[in-house]
Amino acid sequence: MNTSDIFNFLKPKNELEKQGEEVENRPYIPDELWVKCPVCKTPVLSSDLAENNKVCPKCGYHFRIGARQRIEMTADEGSFVEFDANMTSTNIIDFPDYTRKLKNAKLNSGENESVITGLARIGGCETVLAVMNSQFMMGSMGTVTGEKITRAFEYATEKSLPVVIFTVSGGARMQEGILSLMQMAKTSGAVKRHSDAGLLYITVLTDPTCGGVTASFAMEGDIIISEPKALIAFAGPRVIEQTIRQKLPKDFQTAEFVLEKGFIDAVVPRGEMREVLTKLLRLHGSEVKTEEAGENECD
Amino acid sequence: MSAIDCVAAARSNDRPTAVDYITRIFGDSFIELHGDRRFADDKAVIGGIAELNGMPVTVIGLEKGRNLKERMERNFGSAHPEGYRKALRLMKQAEKFHRPVICFVDTSGAYCGIGAEERGQGQAIAENLMEMMTLKTPILSILIGEGGSGGALALAVADEVWMLENAIYSVISPEGCASILWKDASKTAEASECLKLTSQDLFKLGVIERIIREPKTVDSIMFDSLKNLIAQTFEKIGAADTETLLERRYSRFRKF
Numbered sequence: 001m002n003t004s005d006i007f008n009f010l011k012p013k014n015e016l017e018k019q020g021e022e023v024e025n026r027p028y029i030p031d032e033l034w035v036k037c038p039v040c041k042t043p044v045l046s047s048d049l050a051e052n053n054k055v056c057p058k059c060g061y062h063f064r065i066g067a068r069q070r071i072e073m074t075a076d077e078g079s080f081v082e083f084d085a086n087m088t089s090t091n092i093i094d095f096p097d098y099t100r101k102l103k104n105a106k107l108n109s110g111e112n113e114s115v116i117t118g119l120a121r122i123g124g125c126e127t128v129l130a131v132m133n134s135q136f137m138m139g140s141m142g143t144v145t146g147e148k149i150t151r152a153f154e155y156a157t158e159k160s161l162p163v164v165i166f167t168v169s170g171g172a173r174m175q176e177g178i179l180s181l182m183q184m185a186k187t188s189g190a191v192k193r194h195s196d197a198g199l200l201y202i203t204v205l206t207d208p209t210c211g212g213v214t215a216s217f218a219m220e221g222d223i224i225i226s227e228p229k230a231l232i233a234f235a236g237p238r239v240i241e242q243t244i245r246q247k248l249p250k251d252f253q254t255a256e257f258v259l260e261k262g263f264i265d266a267v268v269p270r271g272e273m274r275e276v277l278t279k280l281l282r283l284h285g286s287e288v289k290t291e292e293a294g295e296n297e298c299d
Numbered sequence: 300m301s302a303i304d305c306v307a308a309a310r311s312n313d314r315p316t317a318v319d320y321i322t323r324i325f326g327d328s329f330i331e332l333h334g335d336r337r338f339a340d341d342k343a344v345i346g347g348i349a350e351l352n353g354m355p356v357t358v359i360g361l362e363k364g365r366n367l368k369e370r371m372e373r374n375f376g377s378a379h380p381e382g383y384r385k386a387l388r389l390m391k392q393a394e395k396f397h398r399p400v401i402c403f404v405d406t407s408g409a410y411c412g413i414g415a416e417e418r419g420q421g422q423a424i425a426e427n428l429m430e431m432m433t434l435k436t437p438i439l440s441i442l443i444g445e446g447g448s449g450g451a452l453a454l455a456v457a458d459e460v461w462m463l464e465n466a467i468y469s470v471i472s473p474e475g476c477a478s479i480l481w482k483d484a485s486k487t488a489e490a491s492e493c494l495k496l497t498s499q500d501l502f503k504l505g506v507i508e509r510i511i512r513e514p515k516t517v518d519s520i521m522f523d524s525l526k527n528l529i530a531q532t533f534e535k536i537g538a539a540d541t542e543t544l545l546e547r548r549y550s551r552f553r554k555f
Contacts, residue, residue: 093495093504096480143555150553172448172470174479177495178506181448181470182555185456188428189549196433212470214421215409215449220429234421234449235411244412253416263419 037061053270062227062270064207066109067116067133070166074274075120075129082118084151089113089144089176098175101137109135113144114169117152122164123278125286128156130165132213139169141213142176146183149217153190162200162281167218171211184216191220200284202277205232205255205264223280224264226255227273232264300465302491305498306473308465309444310407315517316376317345317360317403320443323522324529325349325358334385338418341382343374343406346389348398352530357393359386360403361454363444376445377410380423383453387427390434399437399533402454407472409450424453431456432552433545437536439529441511442466458536458548461509462498468506469496505554 034043040059049056053073054063065073071080088106091098106112114136120129130152132139149165156163172180194201203221207230214234218224226232233253241248251257255267268276282288300308308314321329328350334340346359363376370376386402393400409420431438440457446468462468477483477490495501498510509528514521536544 093493095493146555174471174476174494176470177493178468178470178501178504179555181452182506182552184449184452185428185432185552186555188425188456189432189552192429192432193549195429212449215424215453216428217425219419219422219425232421233416234409234424235416240411240413240416246413248413252413261417261419263422 035063055270060228060269062207062229064134064168066135067111067131067166070131071116071118071120071129073270074131074164074166074277075122076124079121080118080129081120082116083155084117084148086112087144087148089142091175092143092179093175093177095175095177101175105136109133111136113148114139114141114173115145115148117148119155119161121289122274122281124288125278125281126161126289127281127286128152128161128163130163132166132168134168134208137170137173139167139213140171140173141169141180141183142173143179143183145173146180146186149187150190153187153194156199157190157194157197160197160199162202162284162286163194164202164204164277164281165217165221166204166206167209167213168206169209169211169213169218171213181212184212187217188220191217195220195222200281200286202280204268204273204277206230208233208236210234210236219263223266225266225268225273225276226258226264228255228267228269230255232258300497301488302494302497302500303473303488305465306467306487306491306496309467314444316365317362317405317443318365320403320441320522320525321345321349321358321360323519324526325351325356329358332389335381335388337384338381339379341374341379341385342372343376343378343410344382344385346386351401351526351533354530354533355396355398356533357389357398357400358403359389359400359454361406361451363405374410376406377408378406378450379410379412379415380418380420383409383423383427386454387430390431390438394434394436397436399439399537400434400457401529402438402440402457404440404442404446404451404454405444405466406447406450407445408447409453424449427453428456432548435541435545437533437544438548439532439536441525442468442507447472456548456552458544458551459508459532460506461511462501462507463511464498464513466498467496468498468501469494 037056039061042058054065115132117130201221202223205226209218210233258264331347345362349358361376362373364370364373438457440455440460442462473487473490474484477486501507
């Protein structure tokens with residue numbers, strides 16, 4: 001399976017047909033006053049949506065959110081200290097149009113890469129946190145993505161800290177050729193060392209997690225959680241349909257489907273994620289470090 | 300040879316497959332072992348134990364099949380999760396009995412289909428990547444034809460990776476790349492160039508240690524010299540203590 005084929009199905013059909021830059025650059029949540037839920041079609045007041053963690057109050061659809069917002073929702077206030085913020089990709093194999101694509105991705109997302117890594121506290125528990133960003137080339141994994149994740153694991157191993165990763169990715173980044181494939185091995189090696197040191201790794205899969213990321217660190221957690229309805233796949237549904245020339249069953253490759261098949265531990269709604277992560281971190285002996293966390297302990 | 304010619308050569312039906320390499324290098328000493336002990340025996344993966352100059356080795360190959368009947372049976376060399384799990388089982392067995400592992404890689408990619416997804420194709424590959432990184436015995440992987448993305452990498456986390464001169468190794472097929480990039484699957488020649496998938500390109504990028512020259516017609520000289528090369532390499536790699544071996548393997552991939 002080619003890990004980058006999956007980019008296509010991530011976009012609705014009509015957008016695929018347009019194939020324009022304007023599609024790539026369009027923000028996920030428009031700034032308008034009202035937003036229409038893509039699933040139940042109910043118009044929702046933007047402010048209500050924001051208050052509800054960008055989850056549709058009517059049908060529970062989890063809108064895709066940016067990495068910074070995810071960190072804000074997950075980490076204790078003011079606790080996040082970013083690693084390698086300025087590390088940035090170059091066109092290493094001189095791939096056509098990649099330099100321009102990178103520039104656009106940076107403008108579009110306001111970030112330097114498809115993952116943000118750093119040190120954070122979650123419910124007072126110190127942890128290394130990595131959050132991928134769908135707004136940067138659909139979270140595809142290039143060498144810098146792999147390097148930042150590997151460094152995050154190596155730091156966590158050295159400091160005996162747990163790691164929490166929120167994944168969202170179309171897979172390996174085609175524009176970096178074989179070197180993006182090598183990131184799968186590189187990150188897996190770092191995960192293994194962290195694991196062999198007896199340390200906890202939790203992955204939270206969000207919509208969509210596919211290809212080379214699914215086939216490496218996303219599926220290597222001690223505990224694997226997913227947001228509801230997230231697409232979790234190795235090969236994306238379109239590629240499979242093209243290969244087997246058959247319609248796929250309903251709900252195929254959703255979080256709930258993958259849970260039933262035994263490949264993830266739990267489906268957790270966004271609003272409960274922080275609490276669940278906190279519980280798990282504490283159950284694995286994470287020390288509670290802040291005053292705020294001290295108060296939480298009396299809950 | 301241009302990149303697209305290389306792609307054609309790598310996929311050619313006349314090319315020796317994993318079974319040919321196993322037969323020509325290990326002869327009658329090869330004993331095939333089947334099954335992943337969990338679900339099934341995936342015929343896209345062939346594995347077993349053989350003797351290499353008197354030394355027991357574990358041999359695993361992604362097998363495309365040598366004629367239409369075999370190709371159907373072997374699912375054209377595209378493994379399901381149980382194929383990768385069978386490979387890992389045999390590698391763990393090799394670790395237990397201190398045998399080096401040799402992998403022959405030839406696949407257009409891990410199979411994408413309903414069953415493969417249901418049984419965790421991504422998880423199976425991920426587990427191999429993790430476990431191979433710390434397998435306490437030498438591993439050598441040789442790309443003999445197509446090295447299709449994660450499905451090939453799942454047998455190529457090794458101490459050394461070699462490539463036949465006209466083999467290819469890529470993150471995506473040239474067709475897939477062309478259809479994403481130019482919305483035109485026929486521009487495979489351009490895509491093949493861009494992806495840097497030939498043995499020469501990959502050697503320059505440091506992804507492989509050695510290119511195995513291919514004679515115009517495959518002869519026993521090639522297999523004999525390959526056999527000697529494999530034996531010498533295991534002697535060299537195997538001389539290091541386990542800690543050094545694993546440290547080097549980690550660094551090998553850490554540098555990318």
